[in-house]
Amino acid sequence: MNIALLGYGKMGKSIEKIALERDHQIVLKVTSETDTFDLSGADVAIDFSLPSVAVKNIKRALDSNVPIISGTTGWLDDYNEVVTYCEQREGSFLYASNFSLGVNLFFELSKKLSQLMSEFKAYHVTMEEIHHTQKLDAPSGTAISLAEAIIANTDYTNWTLKEAKPKEIHIEAKRIENTPGTHEISYHSDIDTISIKHIAHSRAGFALGALIAAEWISDKKGIFTMKDVLNIG
DSSP states (O other): OEEEEEOOSHHHHHHHHHHHHTTOEEEEEEOTTOOOOOOTTOSEEEEOOOHHHHHHHHHHHHHTTOOEEEOOOSOGGGHHHHHHHHHHTTOEEEEOSOOOHHHHHHHHHHHHHHHHHTTOTTOEEEEEEEEOTTOOSSSOHHHHHHHHHHHHHSSOOEEESSSOOTTEEEEEEEEOTTOOEEEEEEEEOSSOEEEEEEEEOSTHHHHHHHHHHHHHHTTOOEEEOHHHHHTOO
16 A cells, blocks of 8 residues: 655654555655645555644645545644535545544543443543643643543533633643653542543554554545444444
8 A cells, every 4th residue: 555644753754664564655755844745646645744734634635536544633623624625525534633542442431431420420520631742732632532522421511721610621731751642531529539541652553553544444435533443332
């Protein structure tokens, strides 16, 4: 499979390493200094760029009839616009706030726990996420996805980085050197606390998940998520 990497930072380089190990070819590497690029030789594009260029990259791939998966976060105010653009062009698009197979299982575990806890009003939920200092957005896209799933299954109405009001989920976002990613969800009451946590040990899990998604979407049309790739949920 010929892969175009739209974004060639740490994640792009991790994806390249595993892609070559899986006998794929990298036919294009787009960096922040790349002005123009041609996607005609690519079977699929993988976008781990910057929030400021992610939408442009996705639309360019769709215009080129190249399936694209995106793991860039911080641009989701434009998500519905991208979905409409993909539908109009009968293209292939998959977005995930986190491609780690373990994190996607964690999403399902958190969803189930929130459904169970929704009946027990003595508990209130908080979240903590920790990432490396180079991560530009806070909270992480993964934390937002986790919070939105809890909101959908409980009477919580919003998440906040500030002190939480009633029916708000407080997210504490920390940035620490050389931390691939940690997410913890805790339900607190006066008598006990229930917590679940996912800890990433390296970027390899994210890169592998992105490649599995790229392999999966290469011959499909439509808008997808990692649930489709992993057949979960």
